[in-house]
Amino acid sequence: MRDRAASIEAENSLTEANFSQFHDFFYRKTGITFDSSKRYFVAKRLARRMQVTGHTRFNSYFSFMRLEPSQIEFQALVNEMTVNETYFFREKHQFQCLVDSILPEISARRPRQPITIWSMPCATGEEPYSVALYLMEYWPGLAQHDVSLLASDIDTNVLKAAREGYFNDRSLQYVPPELIRRHFKPSGPGRHRINPSNREVVDFAQVNLLSPPPRFRRRDIDVVFCRNLLIYFDQKAQRQAVENLADALRPGGFVLLGHSESMSRISDLFEVRRFPDGIVYQKPFEDQ
Template sequence: MAAASPRAATEEEFLKLCDFLYRHTGLALTPAKRYYVDRRLAERMEATGAGSFGSYFATLRADVGGEMELLVNSLTVNETYFYREDHQLRCLTSSLLDPVARRKRRGEPIRIWSVPCSTGEEPYSIAIWLLENWPAVDEFEIEILGSDIDTRALAAARDGSYGKRALSRLSPDLVGKYFDPAGEERWQIIEGLRNSIQLTQANLVDGAEMARHGRFDVVFCRNVLIYFDDASRRIAAGNLYDALLPGGYICLGHAESMSRISSLFEVVRTEEAIVYRRPEEKAHD
């Protein structure tokens, strides 16, 4: 006889779950997303054998079997493609990197962070774009990190295998140069490029977890703050500010504005894009 499916969460239980996830991830799951959350919750309750919301929530709070990570993985959306919002990539090589490079001491790396990096299209896009479009690319050690809260997305990024849709913005020449065939209508980033990108887990509202990655010259944090509420956006903005070196830049998604979130950053208007900068530290007399 088949086991009964878990019943739907009550309104009180749904709000309890949303509050718990908000405090741990910053994601603001509103009642408008109730159906989506209920489906993922039912899947996780069934997978863990929980007969009630109470027993599942106890498993979640205790993080038995890494359940917190598994639930977050099921709730995050990871849909992107190579060279997305490429005006910011043009901005990177035309307006941002030369000033960054002038501040560097001999042997000091240029550090670029893609957070969240989803399934890897963004950090790999940055690497390909630099190789193709920044004449000084071979003069500097460049560290590119990709980080995400979703461990499944990170596993896919490490594999670096993509379908036709993800590659649709790349020319056939670039695909042939930086990808190996990997099955029917699948291509895998060449091994040398895969090995050059560091991939780690990071939570934008966890200051300690963000800080352990060090500080960066450029951060790409695109199309995620729109899923946060005002309070968690401010926390994330503070953590991103701390993650930047003085004079460092942050690139947000086209629908996002740091000016509406935090006064910590300077607005920089370039020919290609609007970006935000951590001010330079002033010399003391």
Template sequence: MSHLSAERPAPGFPAEDVARFQEFFYRRTGIQFGQAKRYFLDRRLQERIEATGSPSLRAYLLALRFEDANGAEFQQLINAMTVNETYFYREEYQFRCLSRELMPTLAKLRPGERLRIWSLPCSTGEEAYSIALHLSENWPDLETIEVEITGSDIDTRVLAEARQGVYDARAVQNLPAPVLERHFEASSPGKWRISRAMREALAFSTVNLADAAAMRAHRGRYDVIFCRNLLIYFDDPSRRQAAETLYDSLRPGGFLCLGHSESMSRMSALFTVRKCADAIVYQRPLA
């Protein structure tokens, strides 16, 4: 997570221009910035305005709308506006639930079939790699059942880091020592790189959950989706749309795992609530 200097004053953008930008960004990503995030928003906007040589926020927004044909600058903006902070085995109880209950249930439901797991957002890779690590250490059937794990994020910068798989001490601090020894190697002082086998076993892709047209490619594809601590940045209409999109992305009988502070009961009635021994999950009904 980046920390901005409090000594540097925030730019004084006209309120109406900020409102236009917030509406534009919200429509494209589903993400809203409240007043508490105003300093962060203004500083990151100023950085992109300076980087592109735009004379004002209004000019920058016009360029995004009408001149950014390939979306390259909008992607740079997304990378600047998204905050990615995570670590391995965060909220480990959900991984225990995956290994002990969800995967055995799905293996019986779909005998002989490949099982697909989606981590969205995956940030710098810890989210998706944690799934792979926990299954490899705790689910014996992984030796005989094919499992495909994909990590996706809206931020292309963190996806590049995920593919490299290099992490500092804070990121790996919750990993048991045997797991760290088996699956990582020291790459430099205070840095560990996850094994080549793990890096090659996972796929990473750019995904915008709020882009309904692009999300159609994922319809009915996954058996388990981890979507943790993303929807807290959405408002109620965006959450409802995201819930429907996640529902559509699951195969019948598949499971959705949200963050500990998120509850599907306030977003959608499509899912069946499943109270497992280690976690509460949300299932797409079989029928």
């Protein structure tokens, strides 16, 4: 009862001014924005962190979180505020487009050269592992190319889960049974773990797209899966994110967005490409 009362008090302590203060801080740090309709969502998650850290008032928690030298609590708050629901082969047509259209075009342009694919935000790993499975099962060109799979997220908790590679039946509901048998091992009722050989092909790292660390400030990416991230940014942050994507891609590289996202509304740095299995965005070649 005491814990519940503390939680209610913490939720009620988030005034409109507090919400605005938190919103501005979180936006500056992550690029993620919450409009007023998300105030209850924010209050609930702030209340959880306040309860864990022993704070019953927003102002004391906010000061503690911002000034903590290790920034461990800030990362815990980021983990609390981000939503990471996904499953294998989500928007399957895009994976089909990858193996049927995008990779053959890249392979023809750069035969037998290394190819790098980046999945972000990768959440608990369903998307990058889906890419790996599609390449192994459906792309004959894999034998002729050294393919690197990068995966990143801002949430350290989901990255830990992704590296461990445990998934429930819901995450695997669209994976054909024969692929589950080949690439996963049972790990309990309704639970499966992806095989070590599959886990080892994906390089996971914590990355904030708005300020990527030096190792991800690169210019050799061929394909980026950046689905359902830009919808959490305002226009300014979207433009910055898209500029960083363009900078990371090779000339002629591709970006795949979520079905509700459109690059043309954000930036003119990419050209629209229409393939049989989907619409994607391509960075122009330097001589264009």
